[in-house]
Amino acid sequence: MIDGPAVTVAEFETPALLLDLDIMEANLASTAARLRERGIALRPHAKTHKSAEVARHQLDHGAAGLTVATIGEAEVFARHGFTDLFIAYPLFATGTKAARLAELARRVKLRIGVESVAGAQALAGALAGANGPAPAEVLIEIDSGQHRTGMQPAAAGELAAACRSLGLDVAGVFTHGGHGYASPGSGPGAAADEDAALWSAAKQLTGAGFDVREVSAGSTPTAAFPGSHITEERPGTYAFNDRQQLVLGSCQPGQIAVTVAATVVSTTVSGQAVIDAGSKALASDRPAWLTGHGAVPDLGGAVVMALSEHHGLVDLAGHSAPAVGTVVTVIPNHICTAVNLFDRYTLVRSGQPAGTWPIEARGHLS
Amino acid sequence: MIDGPAVTVAEFETPALLLDLDIMEANLASTAARLRERGIALRPHAKTHKSAEVARHQLDHGAAGLTVATIGEAEVFARHGFTDLFIAYPLFATGTKAARLAELARRVKLRIGVESVAGAQALAGALAGANGPAPAEVLIEIDSGQHRTGMQPAAAGELAAACRSLGLDVAGVFTHGGHGYASPGSGPGAAADEDAALWSAAKQLTGAGFDVREVSAGSTPTAAFPGSHITEERPGTYAFNDRQQLVLGSCQPGQIAVTVAATVVSTTVSGQAVIDAGSKALASDRPAWLTGHGAVPDLGGAVVMALSEHHGLVDLAGHSAPAVGTVVTVIPNHICTAVNLFDRYTLVRSGQPAGTWPIEARGHLS
Numbered sequence: 001m002i003d004g005p006a007v008t009v010a011e012f013e014t015p016a017l018l019l020d021l022d023i024m025e026a027n028l029a030s031t032a033a034r035l036r037e038r039g040i041a042l043r044p045h046a047k048t049h050k051s052a053e054v055a056r057h058q059l060d061h062g063a064a065g066l067t068v069a070t071i072g073e074a075e076v077f078a079r080h081g082f083t084d085l086f087i088a089y090p091l092f093a094t095g096t097k098a099a100r101l102a103e104l105a106r107r108v109k110l111r112i113g114v115e116s117v118a119g120a121q122a123l124a125g126a127l128a129g130a131n132g133p134a135p136a137e138v139l140i141e142i143d144s145g146q147h148r149t150g151m152q153p154a155a156a157g158e159l160a161a162a163c164r165s166l167g168l169d170v171a172g173v174f175t176h177g178g179h180g181y182a183s184p185g186s187g188p189g190a191a192a193d194e195d196a197a198l199w200s201a202a203k204q205l206t207g208a209g210f211d212v213r214e215v216s217a218g219s220t221p222t223a224a225f226p227g228s229h230i231t232e233e234r235p236g237t238y239a240f241n242d243r244q245q246l247v248l249g250s251c252q253p254g255q256i257a258v259t260v261a262a263t264v265v266s267t268t269v270s271g272q273a274v275i276d277a278g279s280k281a282l283a284s285d286r287p288a289w290l291t292g293h294g295a296v297p298d299l300g301g302a303v304v305m306a307l308s309e310h311h312g313l314v315d316l317a318g319h320s321a322p323a324v325g326t327v328v329t330v331i332p333n334h335i336c337t338a339v340n341l342f343d344r345y346t347l348v349r350s351g352q353p354a355g356t357w358p359i360e361a362r363g364h365l366s
Numbered sequence: 367m368i369d370g371p372a373v374t375v376a377e378f379e380t381p382a383l384l385l386d387l388d389i390m391e392a393n394l395a396s397t398a399a400r401l402r403e404r405g406i407a408l409r410p411h412a413k414t415h416k417s418a419e420v421a422r423h424q425l426d427h428g429a430a431g432l433t434v435a436t437i438g439e440a441e442v443f444a445r446h447g448f449t450d451l452f453i454a455y456p457l458f459a460t461g462t463k464a465a466r467l468a469e470l471a472r473r474v475k476l477r478i479g480v481e482s483v484a485g486a487q488a489l490a491g492a493l494a495g496a497n498g499p500a501p502a503e504v505l506i507e508i509d510s511g512q513h514r515t516g517m518q519p520a521a522a523g524e525l526a527a528a529c530r531s532l533g534l535d536v537a538g539v540f541t542h543g544g545h546g547y548a549s550p551g552s553g554p555g556a557a558a559d560e561d562a563a564l565w566s567a568a569k570q571l572t573g574a575g576f577d578v579r580e581v582s583a584g585s586t587p588t589a590a591f592p593g594s595h596i597t598e599e600r601p602g603t604y605a606f607n608d609r610q611q612l613v614l615g616s617c618q619p620g621q622i623a624v625t626v627a628a629t630v631v632s633t634t635v636s637g638q639a640v641i642d643a644g645s646k647a648l649a650s651d652r653p654a655w656l657t658g659h660g661a662v663p664d665l666g667g668a669v670v671m672a673l674s675e676h677h678g679l680v681d682l683a684g685h686s687a688p689a690v691g692t693v694v695t696v697i698p699n700h701i702c703t704a705v706n707l708f709d710r711y712t713l714v715r716s717g718q719p720a721g722t723w724p725i726e727a728r729g730h731l732s
Contacts, residue, residue, distance in 0.1 A: 013461075013462055013463055013732040014732055015731050015732060016732070047675060047676075069675065069676045070676065089631075089642075089676060090631045090632050091631070092629050092630075092631050092642075092690060092691045094691070095379075096379055097379055115632055115634060116631075116632060116633070116634065116690045118689060118690035118691055119631065119632075119690055119691075122691065143634065143635070147635050147638075148632075148635070148640060148674065148677055148679060149631070149632040149634060149635075149640050149677065150632075150634060151634060152634075178674065263458050264458075265455075265456045265457070265458050265482075265485065265515070266456055266481055266482060266485075266514075266515040266516075267482070268481060268482065268509065268515060268516060268517060268518075269509070269513050269514070269515075272513075274514060274515050276455075276458075276732075279649070279651060279703055280703065280706055280731060281731055283645070283649075283650060284649060284650035284651045284652070284703070285645060285650045286650070308514060308544065309413060309435065309702055309703065309706075310413075310435045310436065310455060310731075311514055311515065313514060323484060324458060324482045324484035324485055325458045325460070325484055325485075325488065336675055337645055337646065337650070337675065340646050340675075340707070341706070341707075341729070341731070342729065342731070343729045363707070363708065363709045365381050365646060365647055365676075365707070365708070366379040366380055366381060366382070366642075
């Protein structure tokens with residue numbers, strides 16, 4: 001059985017996204033302390049929480065700045081006073097996106113990912129801008145084994161040189177060792193891959209005359225095992241954790257800070273309880289190594305085995321059927337996409353309701 | 367190869383949700399005409415589009431009212447002037463939900479689903495309300511074979527009698543033949559199951575002295591085959607269609623009204639193109655009988671084989687790699703959950719951009 005957070009479920013309307021502030025703060029503190037001891041900067045990925053309040057707590061715990069995925073997310077955090085942002089994504093910015101990016105670069109310290117000449121050309125055009133040049137640094141994205149995006153390390157120097165000839169300021173290299181999610185136990189190997197690939201790429205850049213100021217890696221499964229060449233880690237999920245991280249071994253049950261509260265609405269099918277959290281509250285993400293769509297600790301670790309949009313079908317697995325109207329909490333498989341479905345957090349402090357926080361950057365996809 | 371809508375992709379920021387108004391209107395008209403010929407009312411499920419403008423078009427094409435999934439959705443449509451709403455969900459409404467429901471019932475003609483005594487008791491309490499009784503009808507939910515929620519037909523009369531003794535006005539029965547999504551070809555059988563189960567339940571109610579005024583079925587795969595006892599159909603996806611409906615055989619390629627426009631951001635991995643639409647734009651829904659997460663007609667029917675939050679990994683399947691910066695349109699697996707991730711539609715009329723519509727009911731989960 002997986003234990004959930006010890007919240008007193010009070011009067012609120014389900015489905016609701018519960019954020020236990022005590023657990024979140026402990027998560028932020030422990031990861032920050034671990035990286036600080038190693039002399040590695042922490043730049044949390046804000047795509048997980050999309051919240052200015054959570055981001056402020058991360059900076060209060062010593063984060064160097066924020067990572068975001070889109071120009072829109074960067075704009076939201078800039079509007080809320082965050083001044084050091086890395087868009088860790090191979091943007092292709094033309095048209096209005098180019099104008100928005102240039103405007104952003106004039107207001108905050110901005111870093112942007114690059115992994116193709118075409119992307120670099122668009123970026124150089126965007127930053128040259130109609131209103132004169134806008135300052136930004138670029139980091140070359142490296143493929144450390146996920147095979148999603150990024151240059152092979154041996155080709156990094158060539159792309160960096162192309163960036164330089166386009167007038168871009170290359171500050172270093174970055175990667176996302178997403179293959180740390182391949183299966184439980186993959187984290188340490190993926191972290192070693194991140195370190196090796198980035199170091200190989202960094203040497204290419206140094207050899208081509210670049211001053212490599214940042215060697216940035218990150219994901220929650222790999223950030224626990226930072227390699228010796230890493231200068232910065234960019235985990236996101238560590239703030240909240242989720243069922244994936246539990247099964248991967250990246251967190252303990254007591255470190256689950258966000259859950260979805262749901263009401264049992266039906267028990268007409270034997271062995272099954274239906275809750276009012278479906279794919280529009282839990283999201284449908286499910287890696288091949290995980291069965292079902294969420295754990296229900298209140299029902300002895302029963303699992304949400306199928307989702308409709310507003311129905312979660314819980315296989316009771318021998319647990320007695322709860323009464324219709326019972327409120328339970330669910331640990332979603334992937335908290336980033338679940339958070340993305342809500343407009344606000346329902347806060348819990350010391351087991352008691354403690355107000356709400358908006359999820360300001362939700363829906364800022366472009 | 368699956369053909370996409372013939373849109374001229376113009377200047378907009380990706381990922382974007384494109385709604386082809388010509389195709390949507392043809393979809394609304396053809397389904398409305400088919401049901402009208404049969405003398406069956408159409409009460410479209412608005413959870414698909416969550417848009418007041420789309421709903422207005424549905425009523426203009428003769429829809430009798432709207433179906434919604436939550437009190438929050440009903441509130442949004444009531445605010446936009448819709449006066450005949452069916453919450454086709456076994457609500458458990460207490461506390462603030464009860465107060466909201468009573469308030470809603472005073473403003474619009476409201477129907478609500480019931481499938482348990484506990485749910486009926488809560489509902490009766492809600493409608494009795496602090497401000498005097500609020501009028502609403504209830505429909506008894508019947509399980510016609512999906513085995514998600516709903517009473518067995520033989521038990522429908524007993525629940526209806528319990529509702530009556532609680533002071534609720536039982537207007538009939540409803541079901542969702544969701545097992546029409548089980549695999550391609552399941553639609554006609556599930557539609558026959560809907561008809562048989564509802565008729566069996568209706569006879570129970572008639573035998574118990576009820577005036578059965580509504581026998582309501584519905585899903586896009588089954589609504590094409592309405593049984594002889596059905597008085598009302600509640601399809602949702604038919605307005606837009608999606609990759610699931612294509613493969614199920616519920617629509618033709620020329621009937622796909624909504625797609626996600628995305629930009630190719632990476633081609634560094636051989637045989638793969640990465641687009642800026644991931645699980646936060648396409649949603650991760652995938653039935654067992656469908657491979658991948660979306661079709662890309664512009665790339666010869668290549669398929670989005672894997673999703674990160676902001677990356678769609680397209681297996682080019684022999685198609686030549688598109689240039690970074692190319693804009694493509696994707697047909698999502700399940701349009702209801704994809705729409706739910708956006709704040710607005712980017713409209714297309716006669717292949718040209720035609721403004722935007724807000725998605726007003728998005729996020730109204732409770």
